Amino acid sequence: xxxxxxxxxxxxxxxxxxxxxxxxxxxxxxxxxxxxxxxxxxxxxxxxxxxxxxxxxxxxxxxxxxxxxxxxxxxxxxxxxxxxxxxxxxxxxxxxxxxxxxxxxxxxxxxxxxxxxxxxxxxxxxxxxxxxxxxxxxxxxxxxxxxxxxxxxxxxxxxxxxxxxxxxxxxxxxxxxxxxxxxxxxxxxxxxxxxxxxxxxxxxxxxxxxxxxxxxxxxxxxxxxxxxxxxxxxxxxxxxxxxxxxxxxxxxxxxxxxxxxxxxxxxxxxxxxxxxxxxxxxxxxxxxxxxxxxxxxxxxxxxxxxxxxxx
Numbered sequence: 648x649x650x651x652x653x654x655x656x657x658x659x660x661x662x663x664x665x666x667x668x669x670x671x672x673x674x675x676x677x678x679x680x681x682x683x684x685x686x687x688x689x690x691x692x693x694x695x696x697x698x699x700x701x702x703x704x705x706x707x708x709x710x711x712x713x714x715x716x717x718x719x720x721x722x723x724x725x726x727x728x729x730x731x732x733x734x735x736x737x738x739x740x741x742x743x744x745x746x747x748x749x750x751x752x753x754x755x756x757x758x759x760x761x762x763x764x765x766x767x768x769x770x771x772x773x774x775x776x777x778x779x780x781x782x783x784x785x786x787x788x789x790x791x792x793x794x795x796x797x798x799x800x801x802x803x804x805x806x807x808x809x810x811x812x813x814x815x816x817x818x819x820x821x822x823x824x825x826x827x828x829x830x831x832x833x834x835x836x837x838x839x840x841x842x843x844x845x846x847x848x849x850x851x852x853x854x855x856x857x858x859x860x861x862x863x864x865x866x867x868x869x870x871x872x873x874x875x876x877x878x879x880x881x882x883x884x885x886x887x888x889x890x891x892x893x894x895x896x897x898x899x900x901x902x903x904x905x906x907x908x909x910x911x912x913x914x915x916x917x918x919x920x921x922x923x924x925x926x927x928x929x930x931x932x933x934x935x936x937x938x939x940x941x942x943x944x945x946x947x948x949x950x951x952x953x954x955x956x957x958x
Contacts, residue, residue: 674892674943679935682719683948684726687915689926691880692823692956693857699821699954702728702754705864705885706932708739708766709746716934716947717749724753726951729821731757731808734885734930735764735832735864738793739771739937744801751806758820759808762829763837764864764886768795771936783834783904811862813839826855828877829862833870834886834905838863840873858954866907866929875920881954882918882927889913889931893944900945913945915952928952 692699702723709716731754737747769790802808809816811829818825830838858881861874866884874882890900890912900912910916911929918927933947 674941678944678946679940679942680715681942681946682716682933683946684723685914685948685950686953687928687950688953688955689881689915689928690955690957691858691926692954694956696823696857696954696956697821699730699823699858700726700728701952701954702726702731702757703734703883703928703930703950703952704731704933705734705930705949706736706764706888706934707743707747707750708736708771708932708934708936709743709750710740710937711742711746713739713746713934717746720750720933720949721753723750723949724757728754728757728951730818730825731759732860732862732883733759733761733802733808734862734883735762736766736885736932736934737764737798737802738767739934741770741791741793744794744797747798748801751801755806757806758818759802759806760811760816760818760827760829760860760862761802761808762810762812762862762864763795763831765832765835765837766793766936767798768793768832771938773938783906812837813842815844817856823857824855825858825860827860827862828874828879830864830870832864832886833867834865838867838870840870843873843877861925865905866911866927867905868907871907871918871927872920875918875923875925879925881952882925883930884927885930885932887912887929887931888935889929889945889948891931891935891939891942891945895944897944915950 812831815828861879861882865886887903899909903912913931
């Protein structure tokens with residue numbers, strides 16, 4: 648190799664290394680703190696209904712030292728939601744509940760529902776991030792259990808939110824009757840779709856719900872298809888972290904850690920099944936595993952959905 652070629656190769660390697668270092672600094676030190684409220688309007692309500700503000704929160708993965716995240720989440724009450732939907736993975740550490748209390752206490756009294764993710768039951772563990780490219784992650788049999796009971800007592804007894812793991816609940820919110828159903832974490836095969844009630848749209852009568860929500864932590868196709876068959880008007884999920892590391896400006900995640908199409912792993916899209924088209928919102932989530940403290944091209948987020956009358 649000539650001296651000129653050697654210098655060019657060295658410059659290319661140096662530039663690549665600098666770019667990689669810059670990306671790491673941005674993802675670890677900056678972007679994971681750029682908390683964002685993503686807003687969408689969705690026309691799913693009966694005619695003449697007033698707008699309904701739904702705050703969709705997911706994947707806080709809370710650890711006690713994450714004060715910036717806690718402080719930002721504490722501001723969410725100022726959005727004045729009518730309903731909160733929490734799609735799980737609230738905990739990221741055995742002592743994460745104290746941080747969640749600070750984050751969510753301002754939402755006391757706001758109606759809500761929630762389902763669990765696996766990190767509401769088991770602590771996170773180190774993983775090789777490259778393995779996510781080979782398919783959904785496997786359960787770590789040695790992961791330590793978290794105090795799910797304390798989490799549920801806080802969410803249900805103190806905040807007043809309904810646990811809809813493999814069950815349903817009906818809420819009266821802003822002069823609307825809302826039927827909700829959900830499943831436990833499908834990523835761990837804890838979902839029991841047969842336990843859900845038959846709420847098919849064609850079976851509704853004049854006294855039935857104004858809105859039906861299908862709620863899951865992990866947006867596996869089998870779950871979304873069943874929710875659509877059961878008559879859900881809106882589907883809400885988390886789990887994917889939006890890919891967590893994305894190519895900037897790309898419409899697709901690199902990975903989703905489930906079988907959802909990669910272009911639907913973050914944000915609002917349409918789920919089509921059985922002749923029905925249903926809005927689907929997949930939250931990229933607020934946090935990350937304590938063993939993977941990075942966000943790149945995928946800011947941490949919550950979603951404020953303004954539900955409007957159908958056109």
